[in-house]
Amino acid sequence: MAQTIAYLGPVGTYTEEAALLYAPDNLLTPYPTISGIGLAVSSGETDQGVVPIENSLEGSVTYTLDLLITQSGLSICNEIVIPIEHYLMSLPGTIAKDIEVIYSHPQALAQCRIYLDAKYPSAQRTASLSTVAAVTDMKNSNVPAAAIAPHRASFLHNVEVIGIDIQDNPNNLTRFVVLDKTDHAYTGNDKTSICFSFDNDSPGSLYSTLGEFAERGINLNRVESRPTKESLGQYIFLIDCDGHREDTAVRNAIEGISSKVSMLKILGSYPKWETSK
């Protein structure tokens, strides 16, 4: 059955690339905000939604973490990991040495600094709202310009690629999560995401909680914290562990921590992304 899938747009973003890899035959619709995708999934306006959650250079996408913490009726049902490969593009016929301005999202400009310093030392770097908006900004420029954007943006906008895979650090990966009303059935190669917080921080509360996993030999993939927004120094912890919430060890660990925390939410169990995909 064809499903409707919302993704963080506009068309041409890395999130669209991830959504296409995950569900090439489904109806994909760009949404302008992460919180809008959360509402669309929980209200049934779309079947699923794809949002970025973590980049290997920049860290967590805090909007997505806060959405998972606060929005009810939302589970993680899958994850997708793709390499982030920045491309440099310009209008056909632009001569490289004439380029005066280079547009992109500030993060992308920062990630290509060494390349730009070497190849375009005198070009002015100018911030755009997104890597896709950078292509529009470049097309509207009064002077010869280039844009750093995802490869897909080059053929959507009919512009010429003049630099391939130009990011300075090759270890640039982004992990996306697929949101649904329910999580994924057991597959045997799964991860589980949970979040929890404490009423007051006694010396050992986080330690004792992590112990429920360690004692059972459950590997933690990730430990992240977010403010509760109630007071400085009060945090909500987010943990990804190996295994499905229906595995005996994971189920017992979650049961064990439920008595130690003031808030506990299972964000979902879902198959681990295999990088060979």
Added chain:
Amino acid sequence: MAQTIAYLGPVGTYTEEAALLYAPDNLLTPYPTISGIGLAVSSGETDQGVVPIENSLEGSVTYTLDLLITQSGLSICNEIVIPIEHYLMSLPGTIAKDIEVIYSHPQALAQCRIYLDAKYPSAQRTASLSTVAAVTDMKNSNVPAAAIAPHRASFLHNVEVIGIDIQDNPNNLTRFVVLDKTDHAYTGNDKTSICFSFDNDSPGSLYSTLGEFAERGINLNRVESRPTKESLGQYIFLIDCDGHREDTAVRNAIEGISSKVSMLKILGSYPKWETSK
């Protein structure tokens, strides 16, 4: 002895407010970037530097965490906590109901959403590069406009305050750290910040590390993680604990974890900020 203190500028930011509270009689100089302040402190161009590290609503300032992790010759020697109070301001004589545009940094606009929806439902909200730049954008506007900015910006720019303390969530605090070449001497009411990472994540590595603190009854104020930038799923953990690194318990805990981690850096011991200040 008068000291030179760099802060994240421009003039009028919340960081300048924090720096003025910390060192009212010293020579304060605005710097454009957090990394520039790190370099200026470690090279001796300035004695100390003040940068934001954490906000109670937004979470960590990741640029500051990454600076502390990567830059050598830099310690935390103090912390400062101030409430973030947003003010609405306009050119003298502007009539509230005529205001068509409201400028601010996107975070400040988001933090005042309920207030703006109630009082200025039809005004367009427009992003500025900072809350201070918003005042300039407002002054340059062709139509009646307002800006959300720190109180101090109103008298620096000679504009009129038309709304006081307008943020929706009253629990809006920012913690700043003071950077120096060395950390602070023992005072008896201190905190210590460290960071560490593991070569490979065995199920219990973080758990066992936190155990060194828990076993000694040392309270952890904060646990945060940042990507190593080498591979997705590899993290550097940052921990703030009670006590000075010269306290026996803290010294033993740090000694205990040093054999369990592949990288360990003591970011500094410094007096706890007393909110009554």
